[in-house]
Amino acid sequence: MxxxxxxxxxxxxxxxxxxxxxxxxxxxxxxxxxxxxxxxRLNAEAKSHRERAETAEKSLKGFEGIADPAKAMEALQLVANLDAKKLVDAGEIDKVKTEIGKAFQAQLDAANGNASKLEQQLYAEMIGGSFARSKFALDKLAIPPDLVQAYFGKAFGIEEGKVVAKDANGNKLYSAANPGDLAGFDEALEMLVNQYPGKEHILKGTGASGSGAQGGGGGGGQKTGNFGGTKADRVAAIKQLTSYA
Structure with missing residues (x-):
């Protein structure tokens, strides 16, 4: 170059x-x-999300082993009031074990749920936000950002707090403008669009009639699509337009 x-x-x-x-x-x-x-900006956003995750994890540690405070108090009172022999006689040992097991399981489920929620929020902000703010998508593509993400979003992921794009073979996309560095979001998206078999239908000025195009036959046999209705309707329309899934 x-x-x-x-x-x-x-x-x-x-x-x-x-x-x-x-x-x-x-x-x-x-x-x-x-x-x-x-x-x-992306580094700052990644740091913010990481700090939020760490804060959530620290908060959970304060309740480690306790999912139901009332049940925990009941178990403690039971142990305080009955000696080992009475527990055996009363068949309460298994009950205590069960309650302790439930407490740990509840804690694990809560931690997993919080981690999954934070991961989804991070993806929505860094990946979804990048599509919504993409200058390339707005200036060069004839379909709205949500459809661009529906098709090309699977090529983007987050690694070490950064947005990373990969091709169909799982290889990371590197910048042509800055050799040796990973491609930035817009540059990577342009590479993916150029590799897309139906790119002539989604690039502005190449046969696509834009986000308000109506269905029907175009001049010279060029197909057009109806991008109105729900997101599902629009995804179906672009699939039919390009015959590519």
Whole structure:
């Protein structure tokens, strides 16, 4: 990948960003400031979510072993009032064991539930938010962000507090604008769209009629889609449009 130069040997800029030419002839403008700001923002968001998770875990430790305070007090009172022989005679040992087991299971279920909820919130903010804020999706794609996420969201994940994109073979996508670094969200999304068999139907100005397009035959046999109705309706429409699931 080479820096694009003009006839005078000066670097070519696009919106104030240096333009590089990839081996296949495609051009990409490298936004140094935007990339740095995005990384800083995502790191701050990841730190915030991590701190919330740690706070939740510390809170749970204060109730470790106690799922039902009333049941716990009942068990303690039972132990205080009966010696070992009476417990055996009364058949209460198994009851105490059962109550203790229930307490630990309840604690485990609560911890797992909190962890799952925090993970879902983290994904919704970092992945869902990135799709909603994507300049590439808004400027270049003729379908709304929720449909973009419905198709390409599975390619994105969170690793060590950062959004990471992978191709269909599970390989991480690396930046063409900044070799050696992982591709930023918009750059990765553009790569995935370029690899998508039905990309001509979702790129603006290539046959797709946008988020308000109505169904029916287009000029030259070009298919169009109806992106109205519920999200499920719109996902079904784009699947029918591109014949790709």
């Amino acid at each position: 080479k820096l694009k130069l003009d006839d005078q040997g000066h670097a070519v800029l696009q919106d104030g960003k240096p333009v590089y030419v990839k081996d296949d002839g495609a051009e990409v403008a490298f936004d140094v400031l935007g990339t740095t700001q995005t990384i800083s």
